[in-house]
Amino acid sequence: QSALTQPPSASGSPGQSVTISCTGTSSDVGRYNYVSWYQQHPGKAPKLIIYEVSERPSGVPDRFSGSKSGNTASLTVSGLQAEDEADYYCNSYAGSNILFGGGTKLTVL
Amino acid sequence: EVQLVESGGGLVQPGGSLRLSCESSGLTLSGYNMNWVRQAPGKGLEWVSYIGGWSEVIYYAESVRGRFTISRDNAKNSLSLQMNSLRDEDTAVYYCARDSGRGYSCDYWGQGTLVTVSS
Numbered sequence: 001q002s003a004l005t006q007p008p009s010a011s012g013s014p015g016q017s018v019t020i021s022c023t024g025t026s027s028d029v030g031r032y033n034y035v036s037w038y039q040q041h042p043g044k045a046p047k048l049i050i051y052e053v054s055e056r057p058s059g060v061p062d063r064f065s066g067s068k069s070g071n072t073a074s075l076t077v078s079g080l081q082a083e084d085e086a087d088y089y090c091n092s093y094a095g096s097n098i099l100f101g102g103g104t105k106l107t108v109l
Numbered sequence: 110e111v112q113l114v115e116s117g118g119g120l121v122q123p124g125g126s127l128r129l130s131c132e133s134s135g136l137t138l139s140g141y142n143m144n145w146v147r148q149a150p151g152k153g154l155e156w157v158s159y160i161g162g163w164s165e166v167i168y169y170a171e172s173v174r175g176r177f178t179i180s181r182d183n184a185k186n187s188l189s190l191q192m193n194s195l196r197d198e199d200t201a202v203y204y205c206a207r208d209s210g211r212g213y214s215c216d217y218w219g220q221g222t223l224v225t226v227s228s
Contacts, residue, residue, distance in 0.1 A: 002151075036214035038154070045204060045221060046146075051214035084177060087152050094215040096168050098144070103153035 004090055004101035006063065011107040012080045020104045022073040022090030030071035034093035037066055037075045040103075041086045050075060082108050111135040111217065115205050118222030125195050125226070131188040131219060139183040142208035144202070144215055145190050147201035147224075158190065159213075173199075195226045196220030 005023040012018040020053045022029065022037075023033040029035055037050035048057055053073060063078045073092070077084055090101040113136065117129040144155040158167040158179040167179055181218070188205050202223050206215035207215040 002157075021115075022220060032212075034212035036212060040154075045218040046206075046215075048209065048214055048216050051209060053213035055211070057209075060223075087153075091156075091214070093152075096212060097170070098156040098168070100146075100154045100156055101126060107207075 002093060002099075004099050006088075006090060006101035006104045008102070009105045011109055012077075012085065014080050014082065015109045016080050017076060017078045018080060018106065019074050019076045020050040020066055020090075020106070022075070022092075022101045024071050024073070024092055024094075024099065026071060028071075028094035028097075028099055029068065029073050031095070032093045033068070035066065035068060035073040037064075037073075038089045038091065039084075039086045040089065046089065060080040077106070080108050084108055113207065113219035114219055115203060115219045115222035117207055118203065119225045120225045120227065121195055122228050123196060123202060126193045127195065127224060129190040129205075129224070130190065130202055130224060131190075132199065133186055133217075134209075136207065136217060138181070138186050138188065138207060142205045143179075143181060143188045145179060145188075146204045146206055146215070146218075147199075148158070148204070148221070149198075149201040152201075153221050156203070159208075160188070175212075193225075194223070197226050200224060200226045 039044035160204035
């Protein structure tokens, strides 16, 4: 099964909002509300920031939000801060299979 | 400190085998679903394998099915990945990650162990 599709890059200025898309199919993103998002800084392990499409783990700022429409999930980062500069990966359950997106490098200008 | 620690990585020739281990300190793995996820140098994350809390269900990515075997020992609070018939494209940092129990998301990750497949 193919990976989920994310834009390779995104950018925004401090204080702005940016949205990263994650497109799958009716067999994964469109079928299950099991979409997660991870943040990864260079040389570090991934960190869970969104689970079940729009839920935030304890300790994750509410500047991070998730949504889904059809086969596309989205991550929105509001009020961009310098420390948000990182790689972001979406992830979806696909019935006995788990898929990651190719990743999006977020640059804070 | 709560942490997962992977071990067993290293340099191996194509066609060779390696066994990765994941142990935890301060974190219960018993009963939690677990995953192996890998990341090739400079590339994105790739899910490798999933095992249920009591080994009742096991999934593999198509790229490793038939070559890799995931297992766990709840008594020892540990997870393993036996990798056989290794290929160049298996070169990556391998992470173990604990499933949060919420939508197949992973809330705890180790720091990874590097596997290099090269002649």
